[in-house]
Amino acid sequence: VLASKIPPGVRFGTSTWSFSGWQGIVYGGEYDETKLSRDGLAAYARHPLLRSVGVDRSYYRPLDDKTLQRMTDAVGDDFRFLIKAHAALMLPKSARRPDYLMGVPDVFLDPAYATRNVVEPALRILGEKLGVILFQFSPLGDRVLRYRRELLERLEGFLSALPKGARYAVEWRDAAMLGPDLAELLARHGVAHGF
Numbered sequence: 524v525l526a527s528k529i530p531p532g533v534r535f536g537t538s539t540w541s542f543s544g545w546q547g548i549v550y551g552g553e554y555d556e557t558k559l560s561r562d563g564l565a566a567y568a569r570h571p572l573l574r575s576v577g578v579d580r581s582y583y584r585p586l587d588d589k590t591l592q593r594m595t596d597a598v599g600d601d602f603r604f605l606i607k608a609h610a611a612l613m614l615p616k617s618a619r620r621p622d623y624l625m626g627v628p629d630v631f632l633d634p635a636y637a638t639r640n641v642v643e644p645a646l647r648i649l650g651e652k653l654g655v656i657l658f659q660f661s662p663l664g665d666r667v668l669r670y671r672r673e674l675l676e677r678l679e680g681f682l683s684a685l686p687k688g689a690r691y692a693v694e695w696r697d698a699a700m701l702g703p704d705l706a707e708l709l710a711r712h713g714v715a716h717g718f
Contacts (some may be wrong), residue, residue, distance in 0.1 A: 526571035534538070534603055536575030540567035549573070550663040561663070570707035575603040575654055582607040582659065583623045585640040591648040602656030605692075608641045613660045613673075615667055632677050642686050655690040658718050668699045675708060682712040692717040 529535070541559040546552070550559075550566045567573055578586070578594070585604070586594075594604065611627045614620065620627075630636040645653050667674075678693070685691065693709055694717030695701065709716055 527656065529572070534575040535572050536577065536603075536605070538577040538680060539575070539578055540564045540576050564594060568602050574601060575605065577605040577657075580609055580663065581641070582610050585609045586644065588648060591644055595649050595652050598652065599649070604645075604649055604651055604652055605654050606641065606645050606649075606656050608637060608658045610659075610661075612637055612641070612674060613658055615619070615663065618663055618667060632681040634647055634681050637681070638686055643690055646660065646686070646689055655684060655692050655715065658694045659694045660700070662696045665699075666699070668697055673706060674700070679689040679708055682714055690715070694718065 541556075541563045542549075543556070543559060545567075546554055549570050550563070554563060554566070564576070567576060577708060580586070591682070609630075610621075611624055611630045614624065615631050616629045642656060645656060660691060674708065682691070682693075692715040706716065
């Protein structure tokens with residue numbers, strides 16, 4: 524009954540579908556980690572209030588076509604995914620590289636890499652089920668933020684070069700990066716500000 528009162532443009536969702544603590548709330552039976560990995564998304568998508576989900580694992584490694592296809596096959600037409608872009612896109616060369624990015628080339632704000640590894644596969648396979656692609660910048664700290672103007676210029680060029688047809692969001696987790704100039708830049712490109 525509650526789901527029928529929610530406006531069609533409003534979607535509730537979480538940052539994952541594989542939380543075992545939802546047994547009896549989202550999942551009807553016992554769901555161990557293996558079953559959650561295999562069947563959790565389909566069960567999650569059947570919940571009447573959960574019409575979207577964030578995909579966090581795409582931050583650590585771009586999703587392959589087979590994974591994207593399994594995801595789209597598990598949900599109905601009215602479901603939407605938030606895909607986090609690969610972390611390498613949001614990490615300047617001068618920042619410390621986490622272990623999961625060892626061996627990954629420097630592709631900071633590289634629109635060709637983003638298009639080839641994130642945007643194009645998501646558009647092609649998820650289609651209308653793609654809600655938004657999120658570029659989430661982890662805190663970079665004072666040393667990197669001395670280059671705020673240059674970072675904004677680089678972001679401007681990056682957003683200008685991304686393929687049209689997808690919805691994008693930028694979440695910058697350094698308060699020093701926030702301001703009217705960033706808001707105007709995002710608005711110019713029709714990009715949402717992620718919080």
